[in-house]
Amino acid sequence: MFKKLFFLIFILPLLAYSQDKVSYKIYYDEDLAKNGLKVQVDYKLKKSSDTLSFYYANENWGENDLFKNFTILKEENPGITFEIKPENNAIKVYQQRGSVFSLTYHIKQDFKDPNYKIFNRPRINNTFFHLLGKSLFVVPQLFTKAPDDKEFDFSIEWIGFPEQFKLHNNFASQVQKQKIRTTLWEGFYNSVFIGGDYRFYSFKIKDKPVYFALRESWNNGLSDDFLFSNLKKAIQSQRDFWQDYDQDYFTVTMTPTVSQKDSLYKGYSTTGSAIKNAFMIQGTNNPFNNKNSFLYLFHHELMHEWIGNKIKNKNEELNYWFSEGFTDYYTYKNRLRIKDISLDEWQKLFNSEVIRNHWKNPQKNIPNYKIRDDFWKSREVEKVPYRRGSIFAFWLDNQIMLKTNGQKSLDDLMRELLKICTEKKVKFTDELFLNLVEKYLDRDISYFFQKHMINGEDIDLVQERWIDGISFQITDHIPQIQIDRNKDVKYGE
Template identity: 75%
Template sequence: MFRKLFIFAFIWPLFVYSQDKISYKVFYNKDLEQNGLKVQVDYTLQKPSDTLSFFYANKNWGENNLFNALSISKEDNPNITFEILPEKNKIKVNMNKGEKISLIYHIKQDFKDPGYKTFNRPRINNTFFHVLGKNLFIVPRSFTKIPEDREFEFFIEWVDFPPKFKLHNNFVTQIRKQRIKTSLWEGFYNSLFIGGDYRFHSFKIKNKPVYFVLRDQWQNGFTDDFLFLNLKKAIQSQRDFWEDYDQDYFTVMMTPTVSQKDTLFKGYSTKGSALKNAFMIQGTNNPFNSKNSFLYLMHHELMHEWIGNKIQNKHEELNYWFSEGFTDYYTYKNRLRIKDISMDEWLKLFNSEVIKNYWNNPQRNMPNYRIKDDFWKSGDVEKIPYRRGAIFAFWLDNQIMLKTHSKKSLDDLMRELLKVCTEKNVKFTDELFLDLAQKYLSMDISYFFQKHIISGENIDLLKEKWIDGFEFKMMDGIPQLEIDECKNIKYSID
């Protein structure tokens, strides 16, 4: 009896996993702008049924009413009936009872260009497409109820796309039939699929490929050489900093939201988002393109591969003081380390972009629990954890250097944190971080943390201790860091 039970226990997980496969066919059409991307989804049910519900997110990454980009017709699906329920993120299908379901739907661009403020809706025309995985592929709702780390098998075939219409995503490049084995939320739905007139550049780190893929001719000095060389420098330096070369595949994808040669639209807006094995950049392409803004964005988003992805928040917005604040801090510090900016430039940026912007924010003293509730509702609130966390990181970096006589710094703590989270498979928490800080400082900073990070009270920068050569002075009611150039400042050295 025991042996029979043991065999069943061994086989059952394999049986369950074997059912978690789903396949898609994405079809090319000469008039993609009018017809969109036609997608056929095929799924084998675990047991015969006459109904099945699919998941499609009506809200995603700041975009609402995404069901406007999805269409399903009776003509494409003559043997089934369906009900579309956007308010429930749901497509309910009725069919002849069986073990298999095949459904055809279309994903279209539902806004007219130019879309200056549109970043995360499907972009589809006859020249290219740029669609987040979550906005392109529907999945059975049962997939969304399985533990987050559970892996699925997704099969995608790109049908009839001409050779010049290049295909690329954050799992593989230039492959017309692909198998993706990954989790749903952090993998398949944390993705971007692009195709069309994209240009490809690549290099290797430790024999592992990194791709830079972009389209259109960018203005104001954004040549392919400028973009690619700075990207290569940033990726190499960050992997060297973390001493982490495990990533087998990585890609950066850059798509303009709007391209204009004239100065009719004077705004400059660029956004970046970290994805699985990748990050994407989108921005207005016009004579106002800013190299400094681009370099900041690139270093910030690349740093999220570790702070945010590999060191993953357990409590999301409640931990943004870390995932966004420490990412911002290392955006500036890493650029200084690799001489992308000078010490004087770093000082000006840190004083203006971090400290001054924080002190001028009317919401800066908002407690952390309210940031969680209001983060996506207000630009002022959204920026609090970036600046508050960066100032705290600077404080902690200095305290560790003071304690260890510059033998160690926050850099060492961060690398140890990465090792703990990846080797022990744990997520980031305040408690985990405070325990590590205590190890490096030989003191408990819980009260300081509670007062300034959780409750939101300003750190009195003028009264705190700093490494030799650093000093804060009040200027127009705002503390500003000053550097004594006569001192041999040991700040950005590992």
């Protein structure tokens, strides 16, 4: 109680001094590659002052020195002086005492194309732009001191953009003026803004729009029809699985980092990120594009709308065995459920991409607390919670089916978990999960969980019990799923 009271005493004077709304004007330029996007931000304080600090992130999503993209011209800002402080993520503005502050700045691309390694720096040229919200908009630094669930009003006006230069983001599609009420970190700054020569496709689920925006012609059979039809199937199937149709607006954006028809760059690199009301895909567009990888990406990232977003971790990396591992498990299971892959294909993929890759990982037995410490430092450590959690999810799915004679599965537990987290507004913890598992299995698996998920010891898959028709055998020192073709295997239905 004392801590909460202290926090409120600390924060209330800051918020009393500020308004909850800020407005932006973004101007088109015929030479965006040279001049960048010009942004004017206007903010009114409740009390007059001669100084105000704006926040701009110098580091974001693995990108450093982002102030190299940020420019202020004195001639566009008469009557003010300013200090740029990248080390503090701040621009401090000085002016004659008053309550209205206005600042004009430019965001420019600071690297030369092509670049295969850059995903999250601002991309701005005369054809298109692609920016994360956190790299496009400054906010009054007072906003960053507010509670995470505090909502603000953001007004955006796009000025002078020609009709053919399409505008789109994860709050609205192709509008010149928009008003957004959302939180800062999980909303306004957890976003992407695109414009230019994008193509748009859309459909509705229960009268609620879903948009797909992409540009360039993608190589190796990734036609618009292939991508959109498979994306549509993935989104529809996942909402049906969760029985959740609440989202009023959703969008998927797909932007190439590099496009080329030759094989100069031998390989491809693709990433997907779940953000507010959306997920975005970026990747190299060349002859090495892989259809299966894109389908995996669709299903994995879309599943994060529930596992990781609506069912949110309380302890981040310590819970990645769940948010990444169970997402990975349902990536494969959902594809099987909708017959995107056959049972034989599922067996092959799960054996090779999950189990075999996990057993070959020299870090596979790392304790869970070390995953928290080293997740962002090592690719081998990063993959452990995906695969360890996915194998655990498969084990648990089988145990629930065995216990209930096939009447229930992990699917039922997951939908109940979603209901608990959303209706009671609680975050995911190991304890919450284990209590729910005990309800379904009528036994406490805490020791099993501690041994295999927390301490990192391998599950003896050969010795465990599985539903009828599924077993394990050791192949090249690695356990592999075996399916008895003479039995009607009730998995993935």
